[in-house]
Amino acid sequence: DARVTQTPRHKVTEMGQEVTMRCQPILGHNTVFWYRQTMMQGLELLAYFRNRAPLDDSGMPKDRFSAEMPDATLATLKIQPSEPRDSAVYFCASGSGRGVNNEQFFGPGTRLTVL
Amino acid sequence: AQSVTQLGSHVSVSEGALVLLRCNYSSSVPPYLFWYVQYPNQGLQLLLKYTTGATLVKGINGFEAEFKKSETSFHLTKPSAHMSDAAEYFCAVDADRGSTLGRLYFGRGTQLTVWP
Numbered sequence: 001d002a003r004v005t006q007t008p009r010h011k012v013t014e015m016g017q018e019v020t021m022r023c024q025p026i027l028g029h030n031t032v033f034w035y036r037q038t039m040m041q042g043l044e045l046l047a048y049f050r051n052r053a054p055l056d057d058s059g060m061p062k063d064r065f066s067a068e069m070p071d072a073t074l075a076t077l078k079i080q081p082s083e084p085r086d087s088a089v090y091f092c093a094s095g096s097g098r099g100v101n102n103e104q105f106f107g108p109g110t111r112l113t114v115l
Numbered sequence: 116a117q118s119v120t121q122l123g124s125h126v127s128v129s130e131g132a133l134v135l136l137r138c139n140y141s142s143s144v145p146p147y148l149f150w151y152v153q154y155p156n157q158g159l160q161l162l163l164k165y166t167t168g169a170t171l172v173k174g175i176n177g178f179e180a181e182f183k184k185s186e187t188s189f190h191l192t193k194p195s196a197h198m199s200d201a202a203e204y205f206c207a208v209d210a211d212r213g214s215t216l217g218r219l220y221f222g223r224g225t226q227l228t229v230w231p
Contacts, residue, residue, distance in 0.1 A: 043205065093159075108157060
């Protein structure tokens with residue numbers, strides 16, 4: 001059963017610390033998305049990649065957030081330095097990206113709390 | 116810019132009652148349309164999607180949705196609610212019809228509560 005995996009599932013950290021979240025997309029999927037979900041803003045798209053190249057990261061605060069795909073099996077989202085307002089659930093999703101099968105498969109999320 | 120409007124951030128129904136969750140979109144061409152469900156502490160899961168062909172699409176767990184171009188709507192229904200349907204539901208559109216970047220635009224979500 002192919003699934004998107006995310007680690008860690010929960011992270012509690014103090015303001016100013018670096019946070020790294022990891023995502024393993026479904027094998028064969030060439031498009032990876034990072035979302036943030038909060039009560040106030042709902043589901044926000046932060047960045048996405050196709051074939052490991054960033055397509056759009058306009059939803060991401062550039063000064064503290066960075067997203068990369070070191071290889072086809074790993075996507076990372078880093079926050080440095082973290083702030084309390086970054087507390088949210090971060091989701092990774094993957095998909096084939098085109099045609100009638102353009103659906104996204106979501107991971108279970110990383111719940112981040114910044115104190 | 117594309118937009119998706121889900122009317123009603125909270126919907127409550129009794130078990131056995133009809134479920135109706137509303138979704139309207141703005142797009143210059145008929146988009147691909149999706150409904151996702153999110154159970155507590157989980158990621159989003161695809162319920163159903165419309166791309167082409169029959170405008171009434173059936174999904175998992177007895178849900179279905181009908182694409183109405185004239186109304187720019189894609190409302191989600193289920194004839195008889197079950198307690199296990201309690202979750203948050205998201206409508207999403209692919210305005211590019213799968214032709215370019217694969218981005219989906221999501222609505223704000225509707226929290227469904229089912230009373231016994």
